[in-house]
Amino acid sequence: MKQSQLFTKTRKDVSAEEVSKNAQLLTRAGFIHRELAGVYSYLPLGLRVIEKIKQIIREELNTAGCQEIVMSALQGKEIWEKTERWSDEIVDNWFKTTLKNKTELGLAFTHEEPIANIMKNFVQSYKDLPFFAYQFQTKFRNELRAKSGIMRGREFIMKDLYSFHTTKEAHEEFYDKMKEVYMNIFRRLGLGENTYLTMSSGVPFSKYSYEFQTISDAGEDVILYDEEKRIAINKDDFSDDIFEDFGLKKDELNFKEAPSIEIGDIYSLGTKYSEALDLTYADAEGKGHPVFMGSYGIGVPRVMGTIVEVHHDENGMIWPAAVAPFQVHLISLNQNEKAEQLYKELTKAGVEVLYDDRDTRAGGKFADSDLIGIPLRVVMSKKTLEQDAVEIKQRGIDACDMIPLLSVTRDMIMDRLGL
Amino acid sequence: MKQSQLFTKTRKDVSAEEVSKNAQLLTRAGFIHRELAGVYSYLPLGLRVIEKIKQIIREELNTAGCQEIVMSALQGKEIWEKTERWSDEIVDNWFKTTLKNKTELGLAFTHEEPIANIMKNFVQSYKDLPFFAYQFQTKFRNELRAKSGIMRGREFIMKDLYSFHTTKEAHEEFYDKMKEVYMNIFRRLGLGENTYLTMSSGVPFSKYSYEFQTISDAGEDVILYDEEKRIAINKDDFSDDIFEDFGLKKDELNFKEAPSIEIGDIYSLGTKYSEALDLTYADAEGKGHPVFMGSYGIGVPRVMGTIVEVHHDENGMIWPAAVAPFQVHLISLNQNEKAEQLYKELTKAGVEVLYDDRDTRAGGKFADSDLIGIPLRVVMSKKTLEQDAVEIKQRGIDACDMIPLLSVTRDMIMDRLGL
Numbered sequence: 044m045k046q047s048q049l050f051t052k053t054r055k056d057v058s059a060e061e062v063s064k065n066a067q068l069l070t071r072a073g074f075i076h077r078e079l080a081g082v083y084s085y086l087p088l089g090l091r092v093i094e095k096i097k098q099i100i101r102e103e104l105n106t107a108g109c110q111e112i113v114m115s116a117l118q119g120k121e122i123w124e125k126t127e128r129w130s131d132e133i134v135d136n137w138f139k140t141t142l143k144n145k146t147e148l149g150l151a152f153t154h155e156e157p158i159a160n161i162m163k164n165f166v167q168s169y170k171d172l173p174f175f176a177y178q179f180q181t182k183f184r185n186e187l188r189a190k191s192g193i194m195r196g197r198e199f200i201m202k203d204l205y206s207f208h209t210t211k212e213a214h215e216e217f218y219d220k221m222k223e224v225y226m227n228i229f230r231r232l233g234l235g236e237n238t239y240l241t242m243s244s245g246v247p248f249s250k251y252s253y254e255f256q257t258i259s260d261a262g263e264d265v266i267l268y269d270e271e272k273r274i275a276i277n278k279d280d281f282s283d284d285i286f287e288d289f290g291l292k293k294d295e296l297n298f299k300e301a302p303s304i305e306i307g308d309i310y311s312l313g314t315k316y317s318e319a320l321d322l323t324y325a326d327a328e329g330k331g332h333p334v335f336m337g338s339y340g341i342g343v344p345r346v347m348g349t350i351v352e353v354h355h356d357e358n359g360m361i362w363p364a365a366v367a368p369f370q371v372h373l374i375s376l377n378q379n380e381k382a383e384q385l386y387k388e389l390t391k392a393g394v395e396v397l398y399d400d401r402d403t404r405a406g407g408k409f410a411d412s413d414l415i416g417i418p419l420r421v422v423m424s425k426k427t428l429e430q431d432a433v434e435i436k437q438r439g440i441d442a443c444d445m446i447p448l449l450s451v452t453r454d455m456i457m458d459r460l461g462l
Numbered sequence: 463m464k465q466s467q468l469f470t471k472t473r474k475d476v477s478a479e480e481v482s483k484n485a486q487l488l489t490r491a492g493f494i495h496r497e498l499a500g501v502y503s504y505l506p507l508g509l510r511v512i513e514k515i516k517q518i519i520r521e522e523l524n525t526a527g528c529q530e531i532v533m534s535a536l537q538g539k540e541i542w543e544k545t546e547r548w549s550d551e552i553v554d555n556w557f558k559t560t561l562k563n564k565t566e567l568g569l570a571f572t573h574e575e576p577i578a579n580i581m582k583n584f585v586q587s588y589k590d591l592p593f594f595a596y597q598f599q600t601k602f603r604n605e606l607r608a609k610s611g612i613m614r615g616r617e618f619i620m621k622d623l624y625s626f627h628t629t630k631e632a633h634e635e636f637y638d639k640m641k642e643v644y645m646n647i648f649r650r651l652g653l654g655e656n657t658y659l660t661m662s663s664g665v666p667f668s669k670y671s672y673e674f675q676t677i678s679d680a681g682e683d684v685i686l687y688d689e690e691k692r693i694a695i696n697k698d699d700f701s702d703d704i705f706e707d708f709g710l711k712k713d714e715l716n717f718k719e720a721p722s723i724e725i726g727d728i729y730s731l732g733t734k735y736s737e738a739l740d741l742t743y744a745d746a747e748g749k750g751h752p753v754f755m756g757s758y759g760i761g762v763p764r765v766m767g768t769i770v771e772v773h774h775d776e777n778g779m780i781w782p783a784a785v786a787p788f789q790v791h792l793i794s795l796n797q798n799e800k801a802e803q804l805y806k807e808l809t810k811a812g813v814e815v816l817y818d819d820r821d822t823r824a825g826g827k828f829a830d831s832d833l834i835g836i837p838l839r840v841v842m843s844k845k846t847l848e849q850d851a852v853e854i855k856q857r858g859i860d861a862c863d864m865i866p867l868l869s870v871t872r873d874m875i876m877d878r879l880g881l
Contacts, residue, residue, distance in 0.1 A: 079538050090530055181535065
């Protein structure tokens with residue numbers, strides 16, 4: 044895309060209300076627009092990152108045999124009353140609204156109830172199980188405060204996956220597999236190094252659950268983590284019991300403490316929802332049993348915000364190649380004829396190029412490029428062209444080198460980006 | 463995908479509340495689930511159609527230079543008060559909700575106000591214009607009634623595009639271009655033959671607008687259309703004046719009357735929103751002017767429902783190849799070894815295959831296949847394999863033929879599908 048045609052522009056300042064680093068940088072770079080506290084619109088560069096994150100998650104889940112759907116935000120109260128989650132006294136983050144005929148509706152903050160209810164149409168016998176369905180869908184949560192930028196939103200896209208099995212054992216096999224799938228996802232998203240599978244107490248219906256916690260100063264949680272063994276415990280749940288329950292030996296672990304961001308969680312739901320909503324299957328003898336469920340969440344903007352918190356410097360963002368809005372930032376310093384040719388060639392070869400063809404000074408272009416944070420910067424100037432070359436630089440690394448124009452190919456670029 | 467793994471199943475009956483043909487067929491075939499009247503969840507087959515429709519629209523809009531974004535559903539009242547669209551007495555289909563601190567919020571039924579407000583950050587000079595931004599985003603509309611299945615929802619995905627120009631003339635050039643872009647989109651969606659560019663009065667801020675109306679018995683509108691000249695007039699707006707205003711000669715037109723579904727609309731907004739929200743640009747002399755806006759809508763489920771209304775028979779749906787959930791329905795009649803091999807080969811070659819590997823009787827498989835409506839059915843049975851062949855049949859056409867197994871290639875399939 045030509046930068047002269049991109050409608051967003053960078054800016055130096057953001058509103059004082061925006062206290063989080065992720066929202067500050069994303070706003071300054073023109074990725075997002077703040078509608079209300081905790082409510083953001085995603086502009087072209089921001090939406091490209093969101094879609095890349097979604098696509099990585101989608102690929103990993105599809106490979107694991109999960110099926111994509113999308114459920115509604117508007118919800119009637121009947122199914123939520125069955126699980127006692129309709130009352131505002133029990134669930135304190137509902138947004139509610141009303142139909143013309145005064146019927147009260149809720150805006151879903153999660154989807155265990157609706158998906159269990161849907162599946163009653165499709166589950167009769169043990170032969171119909173297992174299966175796994177997920178969605179990327181807008182969640183609404185009436186948070187009291189929203190100070191973490193896109194990391195804790197009142198409206199945000201969540202990936203929520205639900206699993207359906209005949210037995211606890213069958214569920215647990217899938218649950219264990221999802222730990223690996225999640226770690227693969229976070230590795231591909233550029234968060235693998237800083238992210239720990241974290242033991243946590245969780246929810247009323249299972250004694251423990253797992254979270255995926257990414258070490259960051261912006262985190263609202265604290266974990267105790269063993270860097271080598273790649274496991275962690277949420278500090279809130281740290282006790283002698285937890286070691287025993289998870290079969291860990293305290294003296295074999297070397298814990299450090301750090302603030303962290305919860306970027307995913309996976310829960311064993313047991314039969315809580317299937318019993319309440321009467322989601323049952325008949326076994327080979329025709330006897331009925333409630334379905335064993337699990338739920339597995341990733342907040343997409345939470346992940347995007349975490350990537351920014353983990354990967355930035357004083358000049359701006361440093362996107363991991365797999366989620367960058369573009370792969371190459373091609374900057375022309377008054378050499379638009381040759382640059383346009385390179386832009387067209389690379390685009391045709393399938394490289395995602397943001398081409399800065401604007402008639403502005405070099406300093407401004409470089410500052411914008413650092414702020415936006417595209418991983419590979421290619422500069423074409425009079426000086427480089429005298430040597431039939433371009434200057435190439437990786438965002439976040441000081442060194443840059445001159446390479447012959449002819450060697451700027453898709454393969455060379457993907458190689459440098461590790462893609 | 464293997465049909466044995468698809469969690470949805472077909473069914474014979476739907477709730478008596480579901481009076482529209484589109485919702486009846488889509489529900490029976492397992493494409494959608496009704497949450498509430500006018501509120502649907504999209505299951506794997508349904509979501510695949512939604513995504514294909516979106517992708518066709520996206521490709522045509524990107525080619526026309528439009529930039530994709532996504533705005534929030536939650537809206538504060540300030541910007542809507544500026545255009546006098548906050549009051550429930552003026553706009554009667556708001557869903558409203560409240561924050562913990564009692565601040566009233568709305569769930570956007572459209573996005574002229576928020577987008578004009580966002581663009582204030584990016585428009586200063588005439589050099590910043592024109593540009594065009596669109597989104598696929600969930601709209602909430604508090605409709606009094608919802609009896610048309612997925613064609614008139616209380617919650618639905620809409621493509622809304624907004625254009626920003628310096629002058630009326632520049633706007634009109636783009637507006638005219640969008641008429642063609644829209645017709646291209648509807649042609650690719652399999653609705654070209656039945657769809658007419660339709661003159662209509664429309665909105666308070668411009669005397670006329672254009673709608674795209676598809677002839678169908680399920681339509682809530684009525685148009686007068688000239689089949690040969692491919693133009694129509696909304697019957698509500700039929701008058702001698704309209705001929706004069708559009709420069710048409712009444713006696714040169716040969717009008718028929720038919721019920722129709724509005725599947726798209728394009729509006730000249732003038733400076734109504736930019737003036738109210740102070741979205742202005744400076745001309746070359748530094749003088750300020752309000753930006754000239756347009757808006758261009760397509761309801762994605764409305765289009766999907768219309769395709770079903772237009773393309774079905776007594777046995778089920780008949781998807782146009784470009785939007786079908788899968789391209790080929792491969793049916794194995796107890797020949798799963800050879801069928802699996804063909805399934806793998808075709809999938810590897812990039813053909814989208816739903817492979818019916820279920821252990822059920824042939825009659826049920828054929829009935830399901832007709833209901834689901836995948837355009838090309840390939841049957842492998844003992845009988846066909848005796849001739850090293852498969853039976854191939856196009857949905858909606860009675861004839862079928864035997865073709866050699868070796869000739870079932872991607873090219874042959876795409877050729878038959880016209881893709």
